[in-house]
Amino acid sequence: MKVKVNPDVCIGCGACQSIAPEVFEINDDGIAQELMEDVKEELVEEASDAKEGCPVNAIYEPDEEVDEMAA
Numbered sequence: 019m020k021v022k023v024n025p026d027v028c029i030g031c032g033a034c035q036s037i038a039p040e041v042f043e044i045n046d047d048g049i050a051q052e053l054m055e056d057v058k059e060e061l062v063e064e065a066s067d068a069k070e071g072c073p074v075n076a077i078y079e080p081d082e083e084v085d086e087m088a089a
Contacts, residue, residue: 019057020080021065023050028076037071038064050076 021041023034028049034042035050041061045051057065069077 019062019065020055021052021057021069022055022078022080023052024076024078025049025051027074029074031073033071033073034068034077037068041065042068042077055080 030048035044042050
């Protein structure tokens with residue numbers, strides 16, 4: 019699983035960091051950022067939960083974006 023945070027959408031609420039602190043952090047600008055683009059297998063469930071829990075859908079999987087564009 020790969021994850022990215024769209025900084026233009028992120029509101030910096032910290033939900034992702036609370037759910038998956040090994041995958042996401044809030045940077046000095048108050049915006050979430052991924053700590054790893056390729057999520058380790060043991061962290062995939064947490065990263066997926068963080069993605070689903072993002073109130074503004076700022077977290078996405080780059081592969082999904084490509085798939086949606088092809089559809």
